[in-house]
Structure formats: C-alpha cells, structure tokens
Amino acid sequence: MTPHSSSQNPTLLEVALPVPLRRCFDYLLPPGQDASALQPGVLVRVPFGNRELVGVLIKIKTESTQDLGKMRSALAIIDTRPALDSELLELCLWAADYYQCAPGEALQAALPVLLRQGEPAHLAGEPVFKLTTEGKGLPEGALKRSPKQAALLAALQTHQQLTRTDLDLLGIARSTAKNLIDKGLVRIDEIAPNQASQPHNLLREKPLNLSDEQVAAFAQIDYSSFTAYLLDGATGSGKTEIYLQAIEQTLRQGKQALVLVPEIGLTPQTLERFQRRFNLPIVALHSGLNDRERLEAWLRARDGIARIIIGTRSALFTPLKEPGILIIDEEHDASFKQQDGFRYSARDLAAVRAHRLGIPLILGSATPSLETLHNAQQGRYRHLHLKARAGNAKPPEIQLLDIRGEILHEGFAQASIDAIGDALGKGNQVLVFLNRRGYAPTLECHDCGWLANCNHCDARMTVHQNPRHLHCHHCDHQRGIPKRCPSCNSSKIHPIGQGTERSEVVLQQLFPAHKVIRVDRDSTRNKNGMQKLLVDVHSGEPCILVGTQMLAKGHHFADVTLVVIIDADAGLFSTDFRGAERMGQLLLQVAGRAGREQKRGRVIMQSNHTDHPLVQTLVKQGYHALADLILQERHITQLPPYRHLALIRAESQYAQAAMDFLTQARQLAEQLQAPHPALQYLGPLPAMMEKRGDRFRYQLQINSAQRKPLQQLLSQLAIQLEAVSQAKRVRWSIDVDPQEMG
Ligand code: ADP
Ligand code: ZN
Ligand code: ZN
Numbered sequence: 001m002t003p004h005s006s007s008q009n010p011t012l013l014e015v016a017l018p019v020p021l022r023r024c025f026d027y028l029l030p031p032g033q034d035a036s037a038l039q040p041g042v043l044v045r046v047p048f049g050n051r052e053l054v055g056v057l058i059k060i061k062t063e064s065t066q067d068l069g070k071m072r073s074a075l076a077i078i079d080t081r082p083a084l085d086s087e088l089l090e091l092c093l094w095a096a097d098y099y100q101c102a103p104g105e106a107l108q109a110a111l112p113v114l115l116r117q118g119e120p121a122h123l124a125g126e127p128v129f130k131l132t133t134e135g136k137g138l139p140e141g142a143l144k145r146s147p148k149q150a151a152l153l154a155a156l157q158t159h160q161q162l163t164r165t166d167l168d169l170l171g172i173a174r175s176t177a178k179n180l181i182d183k184g185l186v187r188i189d190e191i192a193p194n195q196a197s198q199p200h201n202l203l204r205e206k207p208l209n210l211s212d213e214q215v216a217a218f219a220q221i222d223y224s225s226f227t228a229y230l231l232d233g234a235t236g237s238g239k240t241e242i243y244l245q246a247i248e249q250t251l252r253q254g255k256q257a258l259v260l261v262p263e264i265g266l267t268p269q270t271l272e273r274f275q276r277r278f279n280l281p282i283v284a285l286h287s288g289l290n291d292r293e294r295l296e297a298w299l300r301a302r303d304g305i306a307r308i309i310i311g312t313r314s315a316l317f318t319p320l321k322e323p324g325i326l327i328i329d330e331e332h333d334a335s336f337k338q339q340d341g342f343r344y345s346a347r348d349l350a351a352v353r354a355h356r357l358g359i360p361l362i363l364g365s366a367t368p369s370l371e372t373l374h375n376a377q378q379g380r381y382r383h384l385h386l387k388a389r390a391g392n393a394k395p396p397e398i399q400l401l402d403i404r405g406e407i408l409h410e411g412f413a414q415a416s417i418d419a420i421g422d423a424l425g426k427g428n429q430v431l432v433f434l435n436r437r438g439y440a441p442t443l444e445c446h447d448c449g450w451l452a453n454c455n456h457c458d459a460r461m462t463v464h465q466n467p468r469h470l471h472c473h474h475c476d477h478q479r480g481i482p483k484r485c486p487s488c489n490s491s492k493i494h495p496i497g498q499g500t501e502r503s504e505v506v507l508q509q510l511f512p513a514h515k516v517i518r519v520d521r522d523s524t525r526n527k528n529g530m531q532k533l534l535v536d537v538h539s540g541e542p543c544i545l546v547g548t549q550m551l552a553k554g555h556h557f558a559d560v561t562l563v564v565i566i567d568a569d570a571g572l573f574s575t576d577f578r579g580a581e582r583m584g585q586l587l588l589q590v591a592g593r594a595g596r597e598q599k600r601g602r603v604i605m606q607s608n609h610t611d612h613p614l615v616q617t618l619v620k621q622g623y624h625a626l627a628d629l630i631l632q633e634r635h636i637t638q639l640p641p642y643r644h645l646a647l648i649r650a651e652s653q654y655a656q657a658a659m660d661f662l663t664q665a666r667q668l669a670e671q672l673q674a675p676h677p678a679l680q681y682l683g684p685l686p687a688m689m690e691k692r693g694d695r696f697r698y699q700l701q702i703n704s705a706q707r708k709p710l711q712q713l714l715s716q717l718a719i720q721l722e723a724v725s726q727a728k729r730v731r732w733s734i735d736v737d738p739q740e741m742g
Pocket of ligand 2: 445446447448449450485486487488489490
C-alpha cells in the first residue's frame with residue numbers, strides 16, 4: 001500500500017524575516033533539500049511578496065496555520081551550519097518577546113550585515129598549496145624543462161603543503177604555482193585559522209598589586225556560576241584593574257570575556273590598556289569597522305579565536321564559543337539602550353544572557369543607575385564597593401559657586417576665570433564643561449523679543465559661528481543668520497546664552513598664550529577627530545579643554561587638575577523624571593576627570609540654585625546620598641524602579657491621527673485586560689516636544705506594579721495594533737523600560 005502523497009504532511013520551515021511584523025512565516029522546504037540536515041539558526045533565502053529576503057530558521061515543523069495551498073517554497077539554504085547557535089537564537093527571541101519587537105528584527109541585530117546578505121559564515125582560512133593526485137603520481141625527474149616548476153614540485157613532495165609565505169621563503173614565484181595549478185598538478189586548499197593555543201605566558205605585563213579594598217571586592221567574584229555584581233567605585237578607584245584581573249582568571253580557565261563599554265568609551269586608550277595586559281587575541285567591535293571587518297571579528301569570537309571581545313551596545317549579541325564572563329563598564333550610560341527599532345537595553349539583556357549561560361556579570365560604575373542600585377539593595381545583585389581612589393590619587397574637592405547676581409563674563413564667573421589662570425600658571429590643564437554645542441542656544445531680538453524658532457519643531461535654532469548659520473539640533477534644519485529681525489526689522493539681534501563654540505572664543509581671548517581645544521560632536525566629526533584633538537592634551541602641555549559630555553566619559557587626562565562646570569543646573573528642572581539622576585551622574589563623571597593622578601583635583605560648579613536640596617546633597621554628601629533621595633521620591637511617586645513602565649508612542653503629520661491611534665490603543669488595552677489592579681494608564685498625552693520634524697508626537701504610558709501583567713498585555717496589544725487601520729497612518733512603536741521619556 002503506497003501512502004497517498006497529499007495526505008503526507010510536508011516539511012515546513014518557520015522563518016523569522018527582517019520585517020516589522022511580530023510573527024514568523026512558513027515556507028515549504030526547497031526542492032531537493034534534506035530536512036534532517038537543518039537546524040534552527042540556519043539562514044534561509046525566501047521569496048517575500050516580490051522581493052527575496054534572508055531569514056533565520058526558527059523551527060522545522062509539519063503543521064501550519066497558513067494555507068498550505070498558497071504556501072511558497074524557500075529558495076535556498078545559505079549554509080547548513082547555523083549562523084546563530086541555539087544560545088543566541090533563544091536570547092534574541094526572548095528579547096523580541098520582552099521588548100515587543102518583531103523576531104526577525106531582533107535577530108537582525110545579532111547578525112553582521114554580510115551574513116544577512118547571504119555570505120557564508122566561516123572565516124577565510126589561509127590558502128595552502130598541495131599536490132593533486134596527478135601531481136603526486138608524477139615520476140621523479142618530470143618537468144625537467146622547467147626548473148622552477150620542478151623545484152616547487154620537489155618542495156611539495158617533501159613538505160606536503162606550502163603557504164604563500166613558504167613560497168616566498170623558498171624563492172618560488174606565485175606564477176610558478178599558478179602554472180602547476182593550470183596543469184592540474186597542484187591545488188589550493190585552505191587551512192583553518194589558527195585556534196588560539198594558550199600561550200605560555202598569558203600576560204604581557206604584570207598585574208598591579210590590588211589594594212585591600214580591591215582585594216575585598218575581587219575575592220567575591222565567583223567564576224563558576226551566575227551572579228550579577230555591582231562594582232560601585234568612584235572614578236579612578238581601580239574598577240578597570242579589577243575587570244582586567246577578573247578577565248585574567250577567566251582566560252586561565254580557557255574561557256572568553258565579553259566587555260561592553262559606552263559608545264564613546266571605546267577609545268584607543270581603553271583598547272591599549274587591554275592589549276598591554278594580555279598576550280591573547282582581542283577584538284574590538286565599534287562603529288569604525290567596515291562590514292567585512294565586523295564579520296571577521298564576529299566569526300573570530302564565535303570560533304573561539306578571539307579571547308576578549310570589547311564592544312559597544314550591539315556587541316552584546318556576539319557569539320561566544322566558550323563564554324566565561326560579561327562585563328559592562330559605566331553601566332549607567334544611556335547608550336546601552338537602543339532608542340529606535342529594536343529598543344533593547346544591552347545592560348539588562350546582559351543579565352539575562354549571563355544568567356542563561358551561568359557565568360558572572362560585572363556592572364561597573366561610579367554613578368550606578370537607580371535601577372541597578374535598587375537591584376543591589378534588594379539583594380538581587382551583589383554590591384561591591386571601592387571607596388578610595390587607587391594609587392595615590394585623592395578625590396577632587398568640589399566647590400559650589402553661587403552665581404546669582406554675579407556679573408558673568410560670557411558665562412564665566414570671575415572666580416572661575418581666576419582659578420583657570422592659576423591652574424595654567426602652575427603648568428596644569430583645565431577642563432571646562434558645558435553640555436551644549438554651537439555658539440549660543442538661541443538668537444533674540446533686543447527690541448521685540450523675537451526668537452529664532454525652528455519652523456519644523458517646537459524648539460529654538462542654535463546659533464553656530466563656524467560656519468555661521470542657525471541649526472536645529474532636533475530635525476537638522478539649517479538656515480542663514482538674518483541681519484535684521486524678521487519681525488520688527490531691528491538690527492539689534494543677538495545670540496543669547498552659551499555654547500561650546502562661544503566658550504572657546506572667550507577662553508582664547510582670556511588666555512591667548514594657551515591652546516584652547518574644543519571637543520564636541522562638531523569638532524570631532526572627522527575620522528579619528530577626537531584622537532587628533534587630544535594629541536596635545538596627552539602631551540601634557542598646559543591647555544584648556546572645553547566640551548560637552550563627550551569629555552565626561554572614559555578619558556583619562558593625567559594633567560587636568562581643574563574642572564569648571566559652567567551650568568551645573570542644566571537638567572535640574574527637566575520634565576523627564578530621570579533628569580536629576582542624569583544630572584548627578586554627568587556632574588560626577590565630569591568632576592571625576594580632575595586630578596586622576598598625582599595632582600590633587602579641584603572642581604568648580606557654577607550654579608544658580610546652590611540651595612536646591614538635590615544640588616546640596618550631591619555636593620555635600622555625594623552621589624549615593626543623591627541616589628537615595630531620588631529613590632525615595634521615585635517610591636512616593638510610583639516610578640521606576642518601583643514600577644514597570646512601557647510607552648506607546650505615535651507620531652504623524654496630522655496630530656489627530658496620532659491621538660486617535662493612541663486613544664484606540666488605550667481602549668483596546670482596557671478591553672484586553674479586564675481592569676487589572678496592577679496596571680495603570682496615563683495619556684495619550686503630547687510628548688515633551690510635541691512637534692518635531694513636522695510631525696506631531698504623542699504617547700500613552702502604561703505602568704504596572706508587576707512585570708508579568710504588563711508583558712502579557714503588551715504582547716496581545718502589539719499584535720492587535722498591527723491590525724488597526726489607523727496604524728498605517730501613523731508611525732508608532734512600543735518602548736519597554738523606556739530611558740528617554742520625550
Ligand atoms: P576606574 O576604572 O575605577 O576609573 P582604574 O582601574 O582606571 O580606575 O584606575 C585608576 C588609576 O589607578 C589607573 O592609572 C590605574 O593604573 C591605577 N590603579 C588601579 N589599581 C591600582 C593599584 N592596585 N595600585 C596602583 N595603581 C592602581
Ligand atoms: Zn524684533
Ligand atoms: Zn527642527
């Protein structure tokens with residue numbers, strides 16, 4: 001009895017595709033493909049509408065909710081070796097689910113571009129020349145008429161295989177090899193790239209002797225299972241030294257280390273520090289790599305050739321052959337959260353990944369995020385403290401300078417100017433911090449009060465002098481600086497307030513004998529721009545650095561003894577509930593640049609609100625007191641980390657369309673979840689900047705005392721919203737654990 005072919009269930013492939021739909025797609029097995037050779041994680045080329053896409057195989061199955069009659073065949077299996085191992089595949093799917101993102105889009109974040117374009121996922125090995133069977137069978141004395149070819153043949157008979165370098169050493173030209181290949185006597189093979197053999201000496205330099213405090217922290221780390229550690233230590237307290245020694249332990253066990261740093265923290269300085277210490281291959285994953293280099297680094301990590309992987313946010317998804325430890329430096333940094341598309345937090349996912357892998361996670365910061373502090377206080381993370389600065393460095397002395405009623409010289413109080421002159425006079429360097437690029441934040445008419453607004457946003461245009469123009473930092477719109485007021489025709493229009501360009505000009509006038517170096521997004525746009533600018537600083541010459549938060553992170557300026565913060569209050573009155581936390585973190589990170597070595601540092605904070613309790617607490621009692629104060633507030637006002645938050649955002653050229661969509665979203669949510677005591681809704685409300693780039697922006701906030709009901713609601717709601725007709729008229733997104741409330 002032969003089975004009826006149509007009654008036999010066909011083999012189906014469930015594939016995640018890079019499209020913004022929260023589901024997978026089913027395909028028939030490509031003709032002639034053996035299903036038993038396939039595993040989840042394999043890349044598959046499939047037809048989608050009239051396009052071809054590369055997707056990730058999630059499951060092999062025999063049943064589908066899709067109509068079998070209309071189902072199309074996958075076109076090809078790109079490589080039967082899975083591009084993603086089950087660990088990464090499951091992590092991505094977990095994350096897609098948690099962050100309410102389409103599975104294909106989350107998986108895309110984990111895959112290097114070239115793999116997504118269908119390149120095979122293996123490292124190109126080194127080519128070697130070998131004899132073919134015919135070549136081996138050649139009698140001695142053959143090829144007499146070509147001595148060079150005969151020489152190569154003889155060499156191959158002795159050595160079996162030769163690399164290009166071997167040919168060079170033997171003085172045999174490549175063309176000779178090619179001639180023999182053409183004759184069918186020699187072929188090219190590839191040998192796998194060298195597996196990292198444990199070198200005799202893993203270290204290139206001797207580790208520092210840890211201080212008692214460092215030892216106490218270091219000794220707590222358990223390498224054999226999952227624990228999250230908060231390494232809470234002032235800037236310069238020796239956290240990096242602990243990372244290095246924890247990595248050393250990991251390497252000794254034959255395992256790999258993955259280190260994530262903020263976007264701006266992956267400086268050559270950081271890398272050098274790792275390279276100076278270790279004698280094993282390190283790869284750095286940063287935005288400066290081209291697609292080929294990125295793929296290469298990714299494969300080296302996957303194949304276990306790279307032993308230390310250092311990268312920014314997306315490096316969290318690097319495959320690891322022998323994972324041993326995860327480290328997140330400056331864990332409070334906002335760049336660990338992706339702000340568009342797949343809105344994941346690399347810091348939070350690192351905890352998920354380390355937990356699944358059963359390996360330790362170290363979260364390091366001088367100014368831990370309140371979420372992480374809360375986790376430590378609740379006992380979920382182990383809290384390790386480093387209070388003193390390492391070596392002989394002393395903590396900087398912070399001075400709050402009341403500038404109310406002071407006559408300022410283009411933003412600078414006289415006391416600040418004197419202190420700068422004093423430091424330069426002693427041959428030291430000065431850092432001036434102002435978190436606003438451009439010349440001035442706005443242009444104003446003295447006669448009628450007209451302000452240069454952006455036509456496309458609810459925002460002012462920033463004045464830039466070099467080149468001269470008005471620039472909206474929110475939508476990038478640019479226009480010329482008018483000579484007369486567009487409203488009253490007065491010629492008295494002036495830039496108001498301070499930006500880094502203006503401070504640079506003023507400081508150069510005040511201190512003509514010294515170099516003033518401006519560091520912001522404009523001055524570092526070119527490749528290696530930052531490095532070029534900082535050459536002078538690292539030479540140790542007395543000079544003034546003036547810049548934005550780009551200066552606050554990761555840099556080690558040995559000769560900076562004075563930090564002047566022009567506007568310490570910026571952020572104090574932010575409408576984002578994280579404003580105060582961010583202000584505290586930024587101010588202390590900037591302050592931490594002072595006096596990192598032998599010279600004692602001093603910090604001057606100019607403030608108009610010296611008696612504000614948050615400012616007072618920060619300066620008198622430090623970051624942790626500030627954090628406690630803010631946590632108490634968050635507890636009372638029921639905000640994270642005491643409640644879980646999600647934002648549904650919508651924007652459109654038509655304000656009403658965005659509002660209608662969110663109103664419908666709220667109705668749907670309330671229907672889905674019969675009034676649940678844990679869930680609360682707020683909105684729809686206008687975003688902080690209601691209009692931006694000609695779009696009107698609104699948001700619906702959903703918060704919950706427990707994570708689970710929120711997750712369940714969002715999963716169902718997301719699918720329903722995709723089907724809502726309004727959804728096509730607006731741009732909408734779901735942000736779980738949002739970091740920016742705007
Ligand atoms: P952090 O990462 O906390 O900012 P680092 O590890 O960069 O601190 O240390 C700050 C400085 O102190 C560096 O120059 C480092 O070499 C030095 N340092 C760290 N630990 C020690 C130690 N145990 N003994 C001497 N110097 C140390
Ligand atoms: Zn005017
Ligand atoms: Zn604008």
